[in-house]
Amino acid sequence: MTGETVILAYSGGLDTSCILKWLLDQRYEVICVLADVGQKEDFAAAEKKALKIGAKKVIVVDAKQSFVEDYIWPAIQMGLIYEERYLLGTSLARPCISVALMEVARQYDAKYLAHGATGKGNDQVRFELSAYALKPDLKIIAPWRDEEFCRRFQGRQDLIVYAQANGIEVSAKPSTPWSTDANILHISYESGVLENPNTVAPSSLYEMTVDPLVDAPREPVRVVIHFEHGLPTRVEDPVSKCVYRTPLEMLKFLNDVGGSYGIGRIDIVENRYVGLKSRGVYETPGGTILYTAHQDLEVFALDREVLRTKQVLRDRMSDYVYNGFWFSPEAIYAQRCIALAEQRVCGQVTMELAPGYCRAIARRASEADGALYNEQLVSMDVHGGYVPQDAGGFIAINAVRIREHVRAFGPYEMAKQSK
Numbered sequence: 495m496t497g498e499t500v501i502l503a504y505s506g507g508l509d510t511s512c513i514l515k516w517l518l519d520q521r522y523e524v525i526c527v528l529a530d531v532g533q534k535e536d537f538a539a540a541e542k543k544a545l546k547i548g549a550k551k552v553i554v555v556d557a558k559q560s561f562v563e564d565y566i567w568p569a570i571q572m573g574l575i576y577e578e579r580y581l582l583g584t585s586l587a588r589p590c591i592s593v594a595l596m597e598v599a600r601q602y603d604a605k606y607l608a609h610g611a612t613g614k615g616n617d618q619v620r621f622e623l624s625a626y627a628l629k630p631d632l633k634i635i636a637p638w639r640d641e642e643f644c645r646r647f648q649g650r651q652d653l654i655v656y657a658q659a660n661g662i663e664v665s666a667k668p669s670t671p672w673s674t675d676a677n678i679l680h681i682s683y684e685s686g687v688l689e690n691p692n693t694v695a696p697s698s699l700y701e702m703t704v705d706p707l708v709d710a711p712r713e714p715v716r717v718v719i720h721f722e723h724g725l726p727t728r729v730e731d732p733v734s735k736c737v738y739r740t741p742l743e744m745l746k747f748l749n750d751v752g753g754s755y756g757i758g759r760i761d762i763v764e765n766r767y768v769g770l771k772s773r774g775v776y777e778t779p780g781g782t783i784l785y786t787a788h789q790d791l792e793v794f795a796l797d798r799e800v801l802r803t804k805q806v807l808r809d810r811m812s813d814y815v816y817n818g819f820w821f822s823p824e825a826i827y828a829q830r831c832i833a834l835a836e837q838r839v840c841g842q843v844t845m846e847l848a849p850g851y852c853r854a855i856a857r858r859a860s861e862a863d864g865a866l867y868n869e870q871l872v873s874m875d876v877h878g879g880y881v882p883q884d885a886g887g888f889i890a891i892n893a894v895r896i897r898e899h900v901r902a903f904g905p906y907e908m909a910k911q912s913k
Contacts, residue, residue, distance in 0.1 A: 532678020
């Protein structure tokens with residue numbers, strides 16, 4: 495393989511630094527690509543490390559704005575959430591990073607893409623499906639599926655030893671070898687001591703949020719989030735009177751204030767696409783606030799049956815994103831259908847942030863868009879055009895099915911009251 499150019503999805507961490515050295519030993523020429531998706535990374539140090547190991551070139555791609563506007567904001571609009579808990583912080587970053595990788599691959603006419611995703615995880619699927627969608631003739635080098643590589647390295651402990659033997663500086667230590675993936679939306683933690691699902695995550699693990707029971711302010715604070723067609727358009731801070739108008743500014747502010755209240759921490763076991771269950775700890779402060787606000791406005795603004803149909807599509811789209819199918823016909827279809835429903839989701843939501851959680855406490859529709867919420871119609875003080883007598887017929891029709899079930903199979907048993 496002498497002279498063949500490989501694009502390596504490089505992070506500067508343990509896995510990809512060791513993989514870089516391994517690829518060089520296989521006589522590839524390696525161009526490292528670091529995608530800046532908002533992680534707190536010393537890119538200059540990572541570049542220096544890669545060049546020291548032997549990379550031919552290191553390219554840092556600033557993808558923060560694209561990540562927020564082209565991936566996170568559509569995810570908020572669609573209300574994406576995997577298995578009712580995970581806001582897809584890592585899953586959304588992978589297609590964005592893949593675009594950066596493929597642009598470099600085209601620029602340098604590279605035939606190979608290498609990545610450090612584990613053979614047991616979802617990221618191998620996400621990176622490779624995205625790469626094939628963007629550059630179908632690409633060839634993949636996945637060391638964690640390579641027999642020789644896997645014989646030599648069982649896991650991160652072996653990599654740490656290998657890195658030390660080859661003078662590669664890494665942040666992971668044998669005492670705390672959990673894996674971290676960070677971007678502007680979230681930080682995820684897995685492996686190491688976290689692999690036992692009954693082990694409580696160390697308090698020192700968290701980087702994006704404070705301990706809500708110990709370090710968060712006791713007094714709640716409020717923010718106002720405005721939406722147009724389901725997309726956040728501005729965030730108001732009533733305390734400082736500041737208004738944040740760009741997606742990047744909004745997310746940074748909400749991350750800061752949400753993190754200061756310990757909002758957005760979850761510790762879950764999830765179902766990986768490859769068939770395994772895995773334990774992950776996540777911090778998503780700003781994304782949690784945006785998701786909660788958007789969900790509240792959706793219920794307020796959408797017709798009930800449209801909302802139910804949209805939720806079905808949301809769940810399917812969440813699966814598509816988690817499983818690596820951002821670039822797929824089904825994902826494009828689902829996103830366009832949801833965007834049609836979101837045309838009515840316009841207005842503002844007042845959010846209260848408190849230690850460890852956030853909640854909507856007020857909302858209103860945009861004046862130009864109208865609202866399905868009819869205060870006069872729903873009022874308990876006036877009839878408002880509603881005919882109470884009609885409810886009797888409504889109940890009677892719905893009772894037909896229940897009565898027929900009782901006629902055919904007997905009455906339902908009533909639970910005995912305990913004395």
